[in-house]
Amino acid sequence: MHANIKLGTIHGIEIGLHYSWFIIASLIALSLGERFRQVNPGWGTSRIWIAALATAVLFFATLLLHELSHSLVAQARGLKVKAITLFALGGVSQIEDDATDAKTEFWVAIAGPLASLVIGFGCLAVAVSLGWQRSGEPRTAVTAVLVWLGYINVALAVFNMIPGFPLDGGRVFRAIVWAITKNVDRSTRIAAGVGQVVAFLFILDGLWKFFGGAGFNGLWIAFIGWFLMDAAKSSYAQVELAAAFRGMRVSEVMSHGCAIVNRGMSLQDFVDTCLLKTGERCFAVEDGGRLEGLITLRDVGAVPRDRWDKTTVREAMRPVEELHIITPDTQVLDALRLMAGNDINQLPVVSNGVLQGIVSRSHLMQLLQARSDLQSGAAHHAPLHRMRPKGVTP
Numbered sequence: 270m271h272a273n274i275k276l277g278t279i280h281g282i283e284i285g286l287h288y289s290w291f292i293i294a295s296l297i298a299l300s301l302g303e304r305f306r307q308v309n310p311g312w313g314t315s316r317i318w319i320a321a322l323a324t325a326v327l328f329f330a331t332l333l334l335h336e337l338s339h340s341l342v343a344q345a346r347g348l349k350v351k352a353i354t355l356f357a358l359g360g361v362s363q364i365e366d367d368a369t370d371a372k373t374e375f376w377v378a379i380a381g382p383l384a385s386l387v388i389g390f391g392c393l394a395v396a397v398s399l400g401w402q403r404s405g406e407p408r409t410a411v412t413a414v415l416v417w418l419g420y421i422n423v424a425l426a427v428f429n430m431i432p433g434f435p436l437d438g439g440r441v442f443r444a445i446v447w448a449i450t451k452n453v454d455r456s457t458r459i460a461a462g463v464g465q466v467v468a469f470l471f472i473l474d475g476l477w478k479f480f481g482g483a484g485f486n487g488l489w490i491a492f493i494g495w496f497l498m499d500a501a502k503s504s505y506a507q508v509e510l511a512a513a514f515r516g517m518r519v520s521e522v523m524s525h526g527c528a529i530v531n532r533g534m535s536l537q538d539f540v541d542t543c544l545l546k547t548g549e550r551c552f553a554v555e556d557g558g559r560l561e562g563l564i565t566l567r568d569v570g571a572v573p574r575d576r577w578d579k580t581t582v583r584e585a586m587r588p589v590e591e592l593h594i595i596t597p598d599t600q601v602l603d604a605l606r607l608m609a610g611n612d613i614n615q616l617p618v619v620s621n622g623v624l625q626g627i628v629s630r631s632h633l634m635q636l637l638q639a640r641s642d643l644q645s646g647a648a649h650h651a652p653l654h655r656m657r658p659k660g661v662t663p
């Protein structure tokens with residue numbers, strides 16, 4: 270989730286807004302305006318809309334406080350926080366490192382719902398002190414705003430504590446399982462599994478309500494369930510990835526013998542003789558054994574076709590100074606993070622200026638696939654061995 274609008278930084282954390290947030294903010298303002306008009310017909314148009322807009326903006330502020338609580342606790346426990354982005358379904362804190370212990374995970378996860386709970390009850394308490402009777406509708410614009418903010422923040426805290434990983438409640442649940450089992454991968458697998466069950470129940474409940482006549486509300490619940498399902502599945506996949514490559518060095522997985530092209534070759538010749546004939550996607554350009562740069566399909570595509578015979582490989586390549594370089598000792602997981610964070614597909618592995626090999630995302634995914642095929646194959650065939658009749662030697 271990338272921010273479209275940057276609002277500034279707090280404590281070194283970039284605060285941003287995704288366009289989808291405006292859709293939800295205007296939906297909130299519109300439906301609140303409608304409600305205020307029905308309950309308090311005497312308010313007048315401007316008061317109704319000012320109150321509705323103020324509520325939408327303040328709701329944004331309380332969401333931000335929820336995310337800031339996660340982020341500041343994470344910072345206090347030594348984790349790096351890059352950014353907070355608010356979008357249609359709430360906010361996300363981009364915490365760069367994973368928690369290294371269950372306690373940190375627990376406090377980072379629970380800080381957000383706790384903040385929402387405190388804000389929620391705080392707003393309700395102020396509304397009561399301003400004369401709001403808990404059994405009735407608020408009579409003034411200020412109490413109406415406070416009451417709505419109070420309820421929505423309490424609801425937010427409760428919703429987020431549903432144990433569906435990667436919701437906050439799921440993370441709290443994972444931290445507890447982690448503390449008990451002392452095994453981070455296992456705890457994430459369990460939490461992501463429970464998360465999928467919770468997501469499935471959401472979808473079922475939403476569809477049930479939809480066909481029962483609840484209309485949009487039912488679809489909305491089903492949509493949240495689908496979103497949670499997706500998130501739980503990708504968390505699961507991430508654990509498999511981390512478990513497979515944890516502790517491995519780049520030298521163990523890189524492909525050696527990267528194809529090398531002549532720096533003076535024209536792009537046209539390069540496309541004809543290298544790209545189209547070998548099926549490789551990435552080539553190294555070297556000068557006297559030292560890596561000068563890389564040239565990929567993407568770099569060729571950046572040069573207009575009619576200039577291919579006048580441009581050399583050297584002119585079109587990405588020079589080594591602009592590349593992210595890793596060494597054979599780099600952890601595979603760090604390499605993957607680097608590729609994902611910069612949206613690149615391969616990294617040159619260099620030692621003392623000399624290219625040793627290439628690590629690519631597609632190659633790592635193939636390794637992972639081969640590994641899981643091997644494992645599921647082994648599990649699948651295991652019972653057959655046990656069924657072999659006695660007395661028959663293999």
Ligand SMILES: [Zn+2]
Nearest residue numbers: 381382429437
């Ligand atoms: Zn949260």
